Amino acid sequence: MKTRIIRGDEVRRLLTMEDCIEAMRAALRDVSAGDGAMLQRCMLPLPQDNKFALMGGADRRERLCGAKVIVFPGAEAARRGTSQGIIPLFDSETGALAAIVDAEQITAVRTAAASAAATDLLARKSAASLAILGAGRIGSLHIDAIRRVRPIRTVYVWNRTFSRAQECCRRAAELGLRAVPCASAEEAVREADIVCTVTQAREPILLGRWLKPGAHINAVGACSPLARELDSEAVLRSRIYADQREAALRDSGDLAIPLKEGSLDARKICGEVGQVLLGELPGRQSEEEITLFESVGISLEDLCAAALVRRKAEASGLGLEVEF
Structure with missing residues (x-):
């Protein structure tokens, strides 16, 4: 062969x-x-x-x-x-x-595509604004992916290097979107219906107090039990779904750190996005609920x-x- x-x-x-x-x-x-x-x-x-x-x-x-x-x-x-x-x-x-x-x-592509698949299940149907925290290649791909499952009109982009946020916004504008480069992560998140964290941060860059009711989060960048993009408040405010439960508990500091601290009960993790696709678990329960897709990436x-x-x-x- x-x-x-x-x-x-x-x-x-x-x-x-x-x-x-x-x-x-x-x-x-x-x-x-x-x-x-x-x-x-x-x-x-x-x-x-x-x-x-x-x-x-x-x-x-x-x-x-x-x-x-x-x-x-x-x-x-x-x-x-x-x-x-x-x-x-x-x-x-x-x-x-x-x-x-x-x-x-x-x-790169499957990471953004997996976030889109989860977003299609968990985000409000009317979600029209998107925040991207981390304006690298995978962050940019998330814009293309998410707009295919929700009627996105406005994108807010934050990056530690502001010029990269501006470049990402230029690419988003080519897709026909209103794109706003933001000086802070808080500015990007405050009005966003959907938030994607796609960074190499080791300490939280998304704080729970910034999230609007009804927001959906795709947490993508924290793939180590010692690193996290979300603070504990953001996790605790959310209805949590994983790509694969065992991998997320082991490899995501977003979950592992508050679990170790004792602020998060493992029972709060509803299950896997695949279980929602199979009809075994419900997805979003209300328009006001905050949902979280914890994505560590699986083989x-x-x-x-x-x-x-x-x-x-x-x-x-x-x-x-x-x-x-």
């Missing part, structure tokens, strides 16, 4: 946001239905605050297994754009190496996105077929 190698530029051509949102719905359902198996993320610290990560799993529906192998960049590597990774996909029945897919673009999301790219590559003749 030949192996198809799919480069980053080919992934960018093949992985549309619309298709990836649907793939993330399927991945989140599979996680909660038990149709996917995952190893918990392994992280190895590296110089310059980089982290080598290995995220393995298997999708019974796709009959594929594999892993994302990637270096999560520290600040310097992120500026240089040098972080790279791959997703090898194996046929779980024959053991054959079916594909090797560039991981960097998949990570099944990467595998489902990579499988989608592989199918599209085979259909369009993209990628390089090789024999090992």
